[in-house]
Amino acid sequence: MHTDQFKYLRLLSRNYPTIASTATEIINLEAILNLPKGTEHFLSDLHGEYEAFEQVIRNGSGVVKRKIHDVFGDRLSDSEINGLATLIYYPEQKMDIVLETEENLDFWYRNTLFQLIELAVHVSSKYTRSKVRKAMPADFEYILQELLHENHHLMDKSLYYQEIITSIIALDRASEFIGALARLIQRLVVDHLHIVGDVYDRGPYPDKIMDTLMTYHSLDFQWGNHDMLWMGAASGSRVCLANVLRISSRYLNLDIIEDSYGISIRPLALFAEAHYGEDPCTAFLPQQYEQAPQSTTEINQIARMHKAIAVIQFKLEGEIIARHPEFEMEHRLLLDMIDYKDGTVTIKGKTYPLKDAHFPTINPANPYKLTTDEKELIDKLTASFKNCEKLQRHVSFLYAKGSMVLTYNNNLLYHGCIPLNEDGSFMEMTLKGGKICWARLVKPIRANRTRRLLPAKWYPRKEIRPRYRLVFMDRSCLILIWKKRNDHIRALFCSRQRNSC
Numbered sequence: 367m368h369t370d371q372f373k374y375l376r377l378l379s380r381n382y383p384t385i386a387s388t389a390t391e392i393i394n395l396e397a398i399l400n401l402p403k404g405t406e407h408f409l410s411d412l413h414g415e416y417e418a419f420e421q422v423i424r425n426g427s428g429v430v431k432r433k434i435h436d437v438f439g440d441r442l443s444d445s446e447i448n449g450l451a452t453l454i455y456y457p458e459q460k461m462d463i464v465l466e467t468e469e470n471l472d473f474w475y476r477n478t479l480f481q482l483i484e485l486a487v488h489v490s491s492k493y494t495r496s497k498v499r500k501a502m503p504a505d506f507e508y509i510l511q512e513l514l515h516e517n518h519h520l521m522d523k524s525l526y527y528q529e530i531i532t533s534i535i536a537l538d539r540a541s542e543f544i545g546a547l548a549r550l551i552q553r554l555v556v557d558h559l560h561i562v563g564d565v566y567d568r569g570p571y572p573d574k575i576m577d578t579l580m581t582y583h584s585l586d587f588q589w590g591n592h593d594m595l596w597m598g599a600a601s602g603s604r605v606c607l608a609n610v611l612r613i614s615s616r617y618l619n620l621d622i623i624e625d626s627y628g629i630s631i632r633p634l635a636l637f638a639e640a641h642y643g644e645d646p647c648t649a650f651l652p653q654q655y656e657q658a659p660q661s662t663t664e665i666n667q668i669a670r671m672h673k674a675i676a677v678i679q680f681k682l683e684g685e686i687i688a689r690h691p692e693f694e695m696e697h698r699l700l701l702d703m704i705d706y707k708d709g710t711v712t713i714k715g716k717t718y719p720l721k722d723a724h725f726p727t728i729n730p731a732n733p734y735k736l737t738t739d740e741k742e743l744i745d746k747l748t749a750s751f752k753n754c755e756k757l758q759r760h761v762s763f764l765y766a767k768g769s770m771v772l773t774y775n776n777n778l779l780y781h782g783c784i785p786l787n788e789d790g791s792f793m794e795m796t797l798k799g800g801k802i803c804w805a806r807l808v809k810p811i812r813a814n815r816t817r818r819l820l821p822a823k824w825y826p827r828k829e830i831r832p833r834y835r836l837v838f839m840d841r842s843c844l845i846l847i848w849k850k851r852n853d854h855i856r857a858l859f860c861s862r863q864r865n866s867c
Contacts, residue, residue: 394494402492403775404557405429410781412561413592414569414622416578423578424455426555433555437488438481450481457548461541475540479531482547483513489554490514501553501583506546509534553583560774563590563781567610568617573626576760579767587768590781599751600761604744605686607751608679615672618652618660627757629750631671637743638670641726647673649722677727678744684734692796701733 598606647669709723785793
């Protein structure tokens with residue numbers, strides 16, 4: 367026997383020490399393979415829209431109502447189906463309405479409980495009893511097991527089941543039991559959740575989405591470009607942090623940083639006021655600021671902050687592009703192309719007037735060098751992001767559950783796109799002096815769906831590192847999201863060196 371096989375069998379023997387236990391597990395696994403595949407739910411581009419996300423999670427993108435139609439389509443009217451669906455989506459809120467409006471509450475309780483039990487039996491039919499039991503709330507586990515595994519053909523137990531329902535109502539536990547059944551149905555209609563990128567930016571509550579995902583029973587996460595920006599910012603990447611602040615300013619979402627994560631942006635506000643206080647910054651006004659609830663004074667302050675951090679981002683990106691010529695991003699060195707006296711920029715031989723030509727922190731002789739105040743500002747903000755406990759908890763979860771690319775049930779999952787040549791072949795790029803083809807990013811994961819496309823060094827804690835390393839680039843780490851025809855590239859940079867990003 368091969369040495370590796372012997373080690374593997376020795377490990378298995380810890381859980382299955384006898385022939386009987388081993389045979390039992392094999393029988394169980396072989397049988398499970400013949401059960402219907404559980405429903406998978408795919409969500410992408412949530413962008414902080416928590417209310418919409420919560421509604422979709424509660425109704426399973428319509429799966430709950432479809433199951434209700436399957437069971438009660440010929441017995442309930444459309445309004446009754448909609449009422450039952452609403453009860454399952456929002457049991458507490460619906461119960462408050464019922465308690466105020468329903469005249470014969472005991473009859474409603476009994477009828478509703480039997481409907482929910484019948485629906486729960488239907489949605490649990492594709493799972494093993496063990497899996498259904500693990501999904502049950504502990505307070506009602508015994509009662510739910512009895513009711514969900516009821517045998518309608520055994521008349522001897524009919525009174526037994528009836529008495530369970532009667533006792534639940536008599537003991538004033540019907541509302542809680544209905545809530546438990548509703549949450550069990552929500553849990554069983556979707557077996558596994560795929561988040562295919564971009565929880566962060568634009569919308570107001572990405573933190574609430576992350577809190578919900580962290581308690582979800584089964585999921586995986588493919589990072590989007592916006593997620594990676596926040597991951598980079600939390601890891602200490604200055605250029606990612608600048609991008610996060612710029613986008614938040616552009617979409618009037620600075621509340622996410624201050625209120626949701628408790629990170630003070632006062633240093634940025636003071637810096638912007640000191641250097642751009644007399645600048646109207648009209649080209650940097652937030653999106654749809656006319657409809658925003660903020661005052662004109664607040665909007666103007668955010669515009670100045672937007673401009674200040676945008677200039678810093680240009681400088682930080684310029685440092686990285688200069689340090690890595692293999693990225694072929696010289697065309698993004700826009701500060702070199704500006705005529706600061708005439709207020710114009712020349713791109714690909716064509717000269718354009720600038721909408722905003724006031725750059726008090728840029729030295730035309732060395733445009734990418736941070737001023738002392740800019741460096742002090744970005745260092746303060748970087749420390750704040752790195753020391754934010756809530757953000758670090760969310761980002762650690764993204765590392766633990768996420769990957770750039772994942773295969774699951776023979777589906778290839780990734781956010782955005784994979785760059786191809788004109789003939790359809792995978793595009794190559796140069797990294798650290800060597801050629802890397804995008805096929806290398808895809809092929810290794812086909813054999814094992816648990817492999818993650820991220821170097822182990824990037825992970826903040828050893829206990830959540832995946833076992834598979836794809837790329838290792840000593841102290842300077844790079845993720846390339848997409849690159850199209852060599853004229854557009856998005857890159858995120860992470861490093862353990864303080865000044866490398």
